[in-house]
Amino acid sequence: MNLFTFLLVASSLCLIHNADAVDARNTTISTEEDLELDWQLKLRNQTPVKTIKTTAGIYDCIDIKKQPALKHPQLQNHEIRLRPTSLPNRMVSKTSSSHKTGTTILTSVDCPDGTVPIRRYKKEDLIRAKSFSDSHVSNIHPMTKEYPGQHLAILRSTKLESQYGIRATMSVNNPLPVDNTQASMAEMWVQSDVGDQMNGLQAGWI
Incomplete structure (x- = not known):
């Protein structure tokens, strides 16, 4: 089977009008779903x-x-x-003088x-992630008047070659105010699909 590697770089100001999609506090879940979330928390934490x-x-x-x-x-x-024994040929080992390293909370x-x-993980995190995935991730659109405030770009490769990493610069200037039924986010995804098995990494803020 072919190996499909999806590099999805998303920079968006998403205004989601469904409160259940982004606000875990307003989401109603069944007893069975609540038990499932408790089980997932035990596995993750x-x-x-x-x-x-x-x-x-x-x-x-x-x-x-x-x-x-x-x-x-x-x-x-x-x-x-803990330390690499060598660097890939395609990786640049020197840092550009114009490159600036930002600080993160993990420092x-x-x-x-x-x-x-x-x-x-908190239970609210799992509820929010599932609601967001169900209502938004499957809807990929360019930034148009039908979908204002949303823009996603995809680079798809079918070549069996190694990927050593991706980088994106994301910013949102003068974003519109949001309330409990909306969310602002900027994210970067790496996803691979082999047959019916899918793996992915997601980083960014929401």
């Missing part, structure tokens, strides 16, 4: 070595060898290297050696 509270949420310092990413079937026997998370900081 592991026993931490250390817990750190920040303005962005609670971060748990998890043993680097027990991090959730290593539960993937293809990473069961993965050997973690204040001081986890012990041998652990990685992972933001603790």
